[in-house]
Amino acid sequence: MPADHEHRRAQTLLDQITTRDEGVSSGDERWLAGHLAGCTVCSEYAEVSRRTVRALDSFAFDLDPEAALRVQMAVRGRAVELGSGGRVFAVAVPVAAVLTLLGSIAAWVIIAWMAGQWKWPSPAWQIAFTVLWLLPSILLDAVIVFRKNWMDEEEGS
Numbered sequence: 001m002p003a004d005h006e007h008r009r010a011q012t013l014l015d016q017i018t019t020r021d022e023g024v025s026s027g028d029e030r031w032l033a034g035h036l037a038g039c040t041v042c043s044e045y046a047e048v049s050r051r052t053v054r055a056l057d058s059f060a061f062d063l064d065p066e067a068a069l070r071v072q073m074a075v076r077g078r079a080v081e082l083g084s085g086g087r088v089f090a091v092a093v094p095v096a097a098v099l100t101l102l103g104s105i106a107a108w109v110i111i112a113w114m115a116g117q118w119k120w121p122s123p124a125w126q127i128a129f130t131v132l133w134l135l136p137s138i139l140l141d142a143v144i145v146f147r148k149n150w151m152d153e154e155e156g157s
């Protein structure tokens, strides 16, 4: 029964041969052949490596460029979906809306009080409030909400 370090050496050599990154010396090759002849574990490992490499090679050949592109698009689309939040997104939008609403009410109360104190003309400060406070908040929320749709449209075009 070969020792553990021999299995490790054999499997490392097999990896080097199958990945074709590095060559192995003829001495190593001879040693490996000898080890594989007497070791079922490593011959099975060698067989699996060979089959995996062959499967990957044929997979790469069978895949037509259009199918590859479709897969890539699908994966990227899914990544965009996940990237823009999924569950987090579903929670973030209502939270943002509620914070905007509460912030606006609080700001409105404060500004209404100030308007009363300094006798600002009534429609003027209300319009100013709408433009300077409410509009940016609503636009920001709209950007967060519709960003996903815009990204999807860009993806499709």
Ligand SMILES: [Zn+2]
Binding pocket: 002, 006, 007, 010, 035, 039, 041, 042, 043
């Ligand atoms: Zn072995």
